[in-house]
Amino acid sequence: MAGIETSEDSQTAGRGGRSSLAGNATDKALNLLEAAVAPGHPHRLGDIAAAAGVPKASAHRILQNLVTTSFLASDGNGCYGPGPRLRALAARVTQGCEEDQVMRAELEVLGRRVANTVHLGVRTGDTATCLIKVTSPRPVQTASRVGMHLPLHATSIGKCILSGLSDDELTVLMDRVGMPARTEHTITGLDALRAELDRVRAQGFALDEEENEIGVRCLGAPVRDAKGAIVGGVSISSITYLESRETLLGWTDLIRTTADALHGLLG
Template sequence: MTAETGGNGRSSSAGNAVEKALRVLEAVSTPGAPHRLAEIAATAGVPKPSAHRILGTFADRGFVHSHGGGRYAPGPRLRAMAAQVAGDDDRGVEQVLTELQRQVGHTVHLALRAGDRAVYTHKVEADQPFRTSSRIGMWLPLHSTAIGKCVLAHLGAGEVDDVLGGAGLAPRTPATITERDRLDTELSEVRQRGYAVDDEENEASIRCVAAPLLDASGRPVGGVSVSGVAFLVTREQIESFAPEVRHAAQSLTTLLL
């Protein structure tokens, strides 16, 4: 991730104070904290002096904790806010995801968009000896994952340009779509059918099908997916779960938005 051309899906016109502050807070919250000031500034796409001022304000108010030596991590107020947001509603989310896992027999994920990536917020593991490497809090690229393609498919063309301009189309496996024309065709198909497929494009031996979570205006906020080990589930089988995944996405939208 680089500075102004880097992550978190910001547009060329982005730059107001509130958006900068939110990007800094998001950067502090990425896995591996505490993070150094230079790393936070680069991830947020904010100049170091501005990032330092913003972090100082957040630290004074308990949203960020300063570890000294220019390193910062989420503070107690931010952690308390996260717990409040999860709260009672999280039980309903877990019920929907658990029921989906019971129906399909494979691992279920919920991920929410965070700029030019998404982050897993929930996972219900399949009762199988073969486990996926994903974990809650893990970041995932948009161009190579089923959930990510659901997000990209429902962004405006200019927004997709901004996201991919920063994140790129890095090959994750030999099957990753790395040509923009091919990806645009894929995203058009995702919009038409209402779900996306990752056929070993992000992780070798893993197939996924996902449906988007859309707000009232039709903007994507994330997605829900079913993932299976490739030697246990064919492409046709993983796609056959699309109706159940789309139904779960509708239920989750009611709970989360």
Template sequence: MSTDAATGADGVARGGRSSAAGSALEKSLRILEAVAAPGGPHRLADVMTAAAVPKSSTFRILASLIEQGFVRAEDGSRYGVGPRLRGLSALVSGGEPASIEEILRELRRATGQTVHLALHSGETITYIRKLESEQPFRTASRVGMRMPLHTTAIGKSILAGLTADEVRGLIAATGLPGRTPGTLTTARALLAELDVVRARGFAVDDEENEPTIRCIGAAIVGPDGRPVGGVSVTTVTFLVSREEIEAYAPALRAATAALAPLL
């Protein structure tokens, strides 16, 4: 039996049954590199060409990467870096660029509470940065965690930036599962809440995602007016009242406005 190795397009010899295009893992990694290349979001044809992967395989792998949050599907059938890939980058590099870090630190200083930065990906948000408060408590959230839109302050602020049809489409796709007794689990209640969020410019999670946890969140809006993510200030109900946490809204909105051009 022949033991000759096949040679790929990159000139690297590959043994066994691997094709010239490489293994499934190699294809996925090359597609991620193509998506993350400067100038994105990129068209499917450009990703396929840069990764040297057939169209059917590229489309299938992209669909899986989108589902997992590593790639984000953009308008016009383009593909950009997803929140889980950004979160992984933040873990590897030790944090975001100093300007983003400084904005989040200033918000934590101004409020004295835990601060989260999350990005929107389809039906969820993904935390990419968390700055703990100096209070003697810790929340269960962590960098890389994906959370529902309807139960979180950041998620509700993002939903408020979508059209009513888009919100109804998300509800139809995911439902409104309850995480606590306070979760909004009907479309009528959620849509009414989003009207309030739009009117005041921020959302409140009052023990809707986790018992004893209260958050205020606001969306980060992209150049096209669409929400790309958001920031929240998080505390516990037995230390900070709802009225007190809502008083953080001006500092929160200032932070999201400053972060918008950086994201």
């Protein structure tokens, strides 16, 4: 059975170092639940425990409880995936949810105007997760998908999220998860990342210059919750040989307007 993916071509980036966040019993259960239903499930006990940063013995006990309560299901061979109760809960959250409908409608409008792929991502622990994807009408597509984990330091959505942190929060987070190079263009130094985030705050948008995936350039804008805190971001992803950097930057007003329209819809 395949291990747990943390991004489209994960090299153990994203969820590494999660052990320091194991926390109390609730934290452990939630981290294990998230790891068990990551793309590619069902997952082995050892992979789930490692991704969640929970000792294997404790993970086994908690996972058994989650199976008993039907939040997870076991295949009988030591692998776990979503159970019927979790699937029902997911359906209740998403089906007919007015906020989801509004967010998707806003993203679809943006997608039609720019004719490129549009994403909405939210922070989930030490990474961001793609919540909504509006696919480009062009034949060449990005490899992203809903539920995919995005490294915070190497994506436009991630940089938007990081721009909302204090310097102390940023330092602690980057010390914990590291800044692995996704490509030759990835920012891997904390000082360089600080300077990049200063630009994001000043300009109100973030760029991913082939930092997460060669051939893909992204423009992002932060999305805030009802209290004004940055909880995610919206992005336009373009294929570099199809769209110029200048064209992408020409959409900054559009993406900031879309991000503003999502204000408060994520909590």
